[in-house]
Amino acid sequence: MITVECYPPENGFLGLKEEDAVSYEDAKAVIIPFGLEASVSYGGGTHAGPQAMIAASHEVELFDEALWHEPYRKIGIVTLEEPAIAKGQKQALAQLEGIVRQVLADGKFPFTFGGEHAITAGSIRPFAAQYPDLAILHFDAHADLRDGYEGEHYSHASALRRCLDDDAVANRGAHIELVSCGIRNISAEEIPFLEANRNRIHIYWGKDRKRWDVAEIVSHLKGRPVYLTFDVDGLDGSLMPATGTPEPGGMFWDEVIEIISEAAKISTIVGADINELAPIEGWHACDFLAAKLAYKILGMAFR
Numbered sequence: 001m002i003t004v005e006c007y008p009p010e011n012g013f014l015g016l017k018e019e020d021a022v023s024y025e026d027a028k029a030v031i032i033p034f035g036l037e038a039s040v041s042y043g044g045g046t047h048a049g050p051q052a053m054i055a056a057s058h059e060v061e062l063f064d065e066a067l068w069h070e071p072y073r074k075i076g077i078v079t080l081e082e083p084a085i086a087k088g089q090k091q092a093l094a095q096l097e098g099i100v101r102q103v104l105a106d107g108k109f110p111f112t113f114g115g116e117h118a119i120t121a122g123s124i125r126p127f128a129a130q131y132p133d134l135a136i137l138h139f140d141a142h143a144d145l146r147d148g149y150e151g152e153h154y155s156h157a158s159a160l161r162r163c164l165d166d167d168a169v170a171n172r173g174a175h176i177e178l179v180s181c182g183i184r185n186i187s188a189e190e191i192p193f194l195e196a197n198r199n200r201i202h203i204y205w206g207k208d209r210k211r212w213d214v215a216e217i218v219s220h221l222k223g224r225p226v227y228l229t230f231d232v233d234g235l236d237g238s239l240m241p242a243t244g245t246p247e248p249g250g251m252f253w254d255e256v257i258e259i260i261s262e263a264a265k266i267s268t269i270v271g272a273d274i275n276e277l278a279p280i281e282g283w284h285a286c287d288f289l290a291a292k293l294a295y296k297i298l299g300m301a302f303r
Contacts, residue, residue, distance in 0.1 A: 005080070005081045006024055006078045006079060006080055006081065007054075007078075007079045007080070007081055009021030009078075011054075011079075012031065012054065012077075012078065012079030013031045013053075013054055013057050013077055013079045013291075013294070014057050014058065014060060014062065014072055014077065014295070015057065015058030016072065016077075020072070020073075021078075022076035022077075022078065023078070024078050024106075026076050027075075027076040027077060027078040027108060028075050028076045028077075028108055028109060028302065029075050029076065029077045029078075029108060029109040029111055029298055029302070030077075030078055030079075030080060030103045030108045030109065030110055030111065031054070031077065031078070031079040031080065031111050031113060031294075032080050032096075032099055032100065032103065032110055032111065032112045032113065032123075033050030033051065033054065033079070033080065033081075033082035033112075033113045034050065034082065034083070034085065034096050034099075034112055034113065034114060034115045034119055035047040035048065035049055035050045035051070035082060035085065035113075035114065035115045036085055036092050036096075036114060036115035036116055036118060036119050037115065037116055038088075038089050038092065038116070038118070042244045042245050044244060044278060045242075045244070045278030045279060046114060046115050046116045046244065046275070046276055046277065046278050047115070048278070048279050049113065049114060049115060049275070049276070049277035049278060049279065049290075050082060050113035050114065050115065051082070052277060052279040052287040052290075053113050053274070053277060053287060053290045053291045053294065054079065054113070054291070055287065056284060056287035056288040056290070056291040057291035057292075057294070057295065059288060059291075060288070060291050060292050060295050064295075064296070064299050066257075066261075066299075067299050067300075067303060071295065071298060071299035071302060072295075072298075074302060075109075075298060075299075075302050077298065080099070083095070083099070089118060089153075089154045089155075090153075090154060092122070093118065093119070093121055093122030093154055094122065095122075096112065096119055096122035096123055097122045097123065097125045097126060100112065100122070100123045100125075100126050100127075100271070101125075101126035101129075104126045104127070104130060104271070105126075109270065109271060109272075109298075109301065109302075110123065110126075110271045110272075111271065111272050111273065111294065111297075111298065112272070112273035112274075112275075113273070113274055113275075113294070114273055114274065114275030114276065114277075115275055116156040116244075116275060116276060117140070117144060117156040117159040117229075117231050117275045117276055118154050118155060118156045118158075118159055118162075119159075119273060119275055120159045120160070120162075120163060120229045120273055120275070121154055121158070121159055121162035121163055123271070123273055124136070124163045124176075124227060127225070127227050127270060127271055128163075128176060131225040131270065132175065133175070133224050133225065134176050134177075134224070134225055134226075134227060134270075135176065135177045135178070135179065135220065135221050135224045135225070135226050135227070135267070136160070136163060136176060136177070136178045136179065136226070136227050136228075136229060137179050137181070137221060137226050137227070137228045137229070137259075137260070137263055137269075138160060138178060138179065138180040138181065138228075138229050138231075139180075139181050139182055139228075139229070139230045139231060139234035139235075139251065139256060139259075140160075140180060140181075140182060140183060140229075140230075140231040140233065140234045141182060141183065141184050141185055141206070141231070141233040141234055141245065141247040141250055142157065142183065142185045142186070142231070142233070142245070143160065143180060143183050143185070143186040143190055143194070143203065144156070144157055144158060144159040144160040144161065144231075145158075145160055145161045145164075145186070145190040145193050145194060145201075146158045146161060146187060146189060146190055147161055147189070147193070156276070159229075159231075160178060160180070160229075161190075161193065163176060163178070164176055164178060164197065164200070164201075165193075175200070176200070177200045177201075177202075177220060177224075178200060178201045178202065179202045179204070179217065179218075179220050179221060180201070180202070180203045180204065181204045181217065181234065181251065181259060182204070182206045182209075182234040182235075182250055182251045183203050183204070183205055183206060184205065184206035184207060184247060184249050184250065185247065202217075202220050204217055206249045206250055206251070207249065209251070209255065212255075214258055214259055214262050215262065217259060217262075218259065218262045218263045218266060218267070219266075221263050221266065221267040222266045222267060223266070223267065224267050224268070225267070225268050225270045226263060226267045226268065226269045226270065227269075227270060227271050227272065228260065228263075228269055228271070228272040228273075228297060228301075229272070229273050229275070230272070230273065230274045230275070230293065230297075231243075231275055231276045232274065232275070232276050232277050232286075232289075232290055233245050233246060233247055233250070233276055234250060234251055234256075235250050235251055235252070235253075235256070235289075236248065236249065236250035236251060236252060237250060239252060239253070239289070240286055240289065241280065241283075241286065242277060242278055242279055242280045242283065242286035242287070243276045243277060243278050243286075244276060244278050245276075253289075256293070257296060260296070260297060260300055261300055264300040264301055264303055269297070269300070269301035272294075272297050272301070274290055274293060274294055274297075277290045
């Protein structure tokens with residue numbers, strides 16, 4: 001069984017009343033707070049992201065007007081207590097891998113609240129072991145295909161590269177396909193890896209948003225198990241300034257929801273993370289956006 005205790009429902013995601021809550025055994029979705037902040041390279045604060053999302057989620061309306069029901073009642077959601085995060089990037093990712101593996105083995109939907117984007121390199125491993133045809137739906141301002149950054153192999157700037165080429169993933173027999181949306185930053189050093197993997201990396205650049213065809217974007221995911229990773233800096237900086245690298249030219253709410261909704265119709269979303277929220281004191285709008293996004297993802301995944 002899981003080795004991390006759950007928060008009481010009133011202190012967990014959505015702040016549910018006892019009579020509306022479920023046990024870990026009966027839950028279908030498990031929130032995993034993991035505020036890793038070790039390799040951030042500009043603004044900091046991601047360690048506080050998970051708790052800010054959980055606190056803001058208590059103000060999220062439980063009825064979803066698009067789905068026309070209260071998703072939490074059909075899903076059953078519990079929130080694990082945030083663990084003391086292991087020292088060292090490699091050790092922390094192995095710790096998260098173990099937690100996600102247990103939740104997945106228990107037949108539940110693991111949803112990690114980060115923390116920096118490096119978390120995805122740990123959380124993806126149990127999915128790679130279980131789903132050899134796994135695809136990743138990735139929202140971000142950055143391609144995150146560097147082979148390490150500032151001396152850290154498991155940097156936040158290498159998050160998706162580690163999902164595609166790390167021995168811990170490759171040795172599990174997975175050939176992961178990546179669909180990245182909203183990218184508007186890539187370094188010259190990432191281009192050779194991108195060019196060599198055109199058959200499994202599909203980037204939809206932020207500069208081309210007005211010409212995007214959503215059906216084409218999600219076509220790569222059809223019939224496949226999908227892990228969704230959402231770096232909040234994929235959103236436009238005017239909408240999401242509470243992140244270490246807020247970027248102009250990004251995505252807006254309706255664009256994001258449309259892509260996730262269409263993906264959920266033709267694939268099976270099996271797990272997710274939201275990362276890189278760095279709360280701004282006194283400014284709760286960004287925390288609320290991230291919390292509502294998490295609830296929307298769950299609702300669409302279980303639709």
